[in-house]
Amino acid sequence: MLNSKFLNRNVNTIFIMLGNECNLNCKYCLQHPLVEHPISHEINPDIYDFIEEVCTELSDGNKLTLQFFGGEPLLFWDNIKKIVVETKKRKLPVEYSLMTNGRLITQEMVDFFNKHEFWVCVSWDGFNVKQTRGFDAFAPGSKQRKLLLQIEHLGVSAVLSSYAYPINICDAFQMIENAYFPIHNHHLYMNVDEIMDTGGIPQDLTNFDYDRLYKEVALLANEYLEERKNGDVPADKYARNVYIHDRYSRLRWFYTNKENPGEYTNITCCCGNGYTTYNLGLDGTLYPCHNTSEKAGSIYDSYIDYLNNIIKTDTTKERISVCKNCPVVAFCCGGCKLIPKDAREKTYCKLKKTVFMPILEAVQEMGRELVENNGC
Ligand code: SF4
Ligand code: SF4
Ligand code: SF4
Known part of the structure; x- marks a missing residue:
């Protein structure tokens, strides 16, 4: 692939927004x-040229991730196949991934995903998933569970809410890992996001026992640091270890990155949506985030016009003075640009602080012990 020498756009992911319809009605759905309004379901063939052009700017050896996204992407199965066939025909350096609720999974889909090395992530909140999503993709004995476990590169992603506390989620993930690992001989990918309250979701989901939440994360963090010291992660604690490890890695990166170690200076959103991640509708519309139907431009715009629109609606810069003094900024990184100020003040920041402070404190405590033991 040709690489531009100067002013590279450096886009590493394109969310392919297939449509915003869904076959579930999750209580906390951010969308x-x-x-x-609905978005287009018709593929404009120019999007292939656009994707190809983005690929020409990849650094040597890098691949562009095409992330198929809905609503529920499996509702748009024919378009997924068409896009894969065309990008394969063009021999583009892309890899595919998809986020699904798993309800519509079939054997044909599993075989297709495995053939094209898809990363498939299933949204699943663990034992109480019926209370949050109304559907359990991993219900014991279900056909969905059997099919999903066959996927070569499988992940699960939960939303932390008052129906799904961290230990509960980790234990549920561990149960899936125990079934998955013997089949594939590699681990399940795992992710947990804190619930995003944009201000309108049902109160029972955010009615946290904050004390319980804090204590659970503290216990997991201490367990994790102990495992790091001993260099041993028991197989039955794998999910718990991953939960803290992901957050510990963010903390470590924040304090050791080369550009601004230990300093928060972001004026654009940390998730990179609109900047290093494009959100592309099938008709060529570009969006600031894949969870909204508000447009930012199209593939036919000049890059500077598009970027201007993205920056205009990105509220990250307005919060820099608050976020840079926030004790959990290393983890939260200024938060989501779509959360309005009042919702942020009401629940969003409190939840982030409750989840991340115990990890920070456990790491600080370990640092203190190390210094004392070395006699410094
Ligand atoms: S599966 Fe995803 S898109 Fe569908 S309602 Fe649930 S959270 Fe929303
Ligand atoms: S928790 Fe709130 S104040 Fe702290 S970094 Fe995140 S958004 Fe900023
Ligand atoms: S702007 Fe970023 S953090 Fe917010 S919903 Fe979109 S992807 Fe998530």
């Missing part, structure tokens, strides 16, 4: 308050 419910953010999506105002």
